[in-house]
Amino acid sequence: MSGTLSRRKFLVASAAVTAGSLAAPWIARAEANEITALLITGGPLYPKYWEKIVQDFTAKTGIKVRYDLLEFTPLTSKVVTLSAAKSSQYDVYSTHTAQIDSYFNHFAPLNSYFSDTELADFYPVAVKYLRDPKSGNLAAIPRNMDSRVQYYRSDIYQEKGLKPAETWEDLVDVGLRLTGNGHYGLVVPGQGDPAQRTFSDLLWQAGGDWVDQANKPAFNSEAGIKALTFYRDLIQKHKIVPPDAVGYQWNENSTEFSSGTVYANFDWPGAFATLSNPETSRVVGKWSTAPYIRDKAAISCAISHAMALNGQSGRTEPAVEFIKYTVGPEAQRLQFDQFTNFPSSQAIAKEVIAAAKGPQATWLQQLETTIANGKEWPKLAGFSKVCTLMFSAIEQALTDQVSPSDSLNQAATEAEEIMRRAGAYD
């Protein structure tokens, strides 16, 4: 056999490779009883959790699930890209209340797959903000609740004779007494979506809201300016927060508390498990939880991780079956056991609260209260872009580049124009 490659052989081989590449997506297509899913991960326990969920689901239904795992931010970017491309690569997506309004036209409505009784079991606040306010379509179904409570260093507080803050004033007082020698009384995030979440909580607590009755921006009201001024002063005036916090998001926040540098933090349900684990926390056994702070009102965000059906999916029935399984009792119990994720089902939440003891029971009750009083920003057309605008407006005020009132007034003018262009007032 000759060792040389003739031109003819080369062209034939090239044609074969090209044909193979073009055919690959069809060859790799899922079988009839197989669905694909793009699922959220975060931390070492998540892959095992999904593996078990998928195995159990396949054992019960015979439907195979091929899935990919991504962390929250890359997952969001990928879902945006796939939705823009009208891709049917995945039948099921992990999603979240925060960006749901962007996908109202891309996720298939789930209304018809859940009975009213089934929907009534989920926390109303979660279901409300996963619906398209125009069409009433349910874009996703909540998998677990995301709300925050106060985590504080019970050992240090006891040593100094302090109680966890209940009001805004308490927060400053306690923070001032704890700050010094490289330690800070509090940590708050100062960048991006986490900064907007924090401002949002303070806005509601001060008696304000994002929009008025006519859906026009109202976050620059007196309450909004008070909220942003208070938020900025925690960092710039009282200096009870690490100075780098203006660049912090959730992970940095949690790390500052779990490393022992900071003595109080407002964190998500997952923090309970992280702070209890010696591999991820230096403060095991030295912390406790308390309700979120309040001003005129005791309101903070109540949002949820959720599951959605790709509108382009050609395997709707098995995909919906999988979605139902992931929000069903077994999956919700398992995710609470594994990550202390708060169930989105009220029945399961009651069950885990009843079974909990000691500090965990107290914490779960605090979380349930937060969820009961919780809110979310509006899901109006164009509000995703308003959020990007708000990131910048809040950050500029927090870093003292612009006053809170100027920053919010300017953002409100631009936000109204963005929402008008997006059809929020049509």
Next chain:
Amino acid sequence: MPPVAQHQVTGRRRRSPLPYTWQRGYLLATPALLVMVAILIYPLGYSFIMSFFRWDLSGSAPFAGVGNYTDELFGRQFNQALRNQTIFSVISITVEVVAGMAIALLVNGKLRGMRLARTLLLVPPMIAPAVVGLNFRWLFNTQYGLVDALLRMFNLPNIPWLNHPTWALVSVIVADVWQNTPLMVLLFLAGLQSLPQEPLEAATVDGATPWQRFWHIVLPLMRPVIMIALMLRIIDTFRTFDVVWLMTQGGPGGATNLLTVYAYLLAFQAVDFGHAAAVSYIALGMSLFVLGLLYGIPWLIAKRRAI
């Protein structure tokens, strides 16, 4: 040509269905051209068209004319990004070119340890920008960072590197300069080593000082290399993303938002592809304009002199 080879060529020609013509050349190049069109021209064209539509995920994508462009050109966030981009590009390119030339002149000499220095210069450009961004994020951390720890050691005040708008921009410029100056050094070093020695020797004989030799002989001879270096860096600074994203994500308060970061935020956080595409094309237009000036002005001067 040996007779056997001649026979083989003749034989192949007879079997081939196509004559050796220019059409055949194009035919054979077609697969490569198709790949180019698919992965380069099509996305560029598609995103250009996208920039004239209100393109988000809302389902409808009405035609907006130049609306996306005017929205951005008169918008506060775009203008902040444009200002940051200008400062970032001008300062980092100036520092990189000046420092690059200075270091190149130094390592071009026959001093001890220069071989090692030249090898070490290869390290920063070899590191992925994302890694550079992460490293500098930690170096500049006020609480745990090495830089502020050193300042504290010498009883100097801490600098809020990443949490003050001005210092944050300085920080990303420092990271960019650290990574890209060695590339300039390597380019200039290659240029310096290929310079003709005669004019330099003649100038030395005539009593020219080192500065005069550099200013009147080396610099004019190095002009083509400097132009290439400037061109590469202008293109690069308008594409900078990873380092800034990893260090500051464009913050605090948009103080380090470059055009690429702003376009990314528009596309993936605001889910507004139309405006994101418009910003990308404005950035492309600006870098082409600057490159045009860079090549056009010397050309015009030369033309006027010739007249």
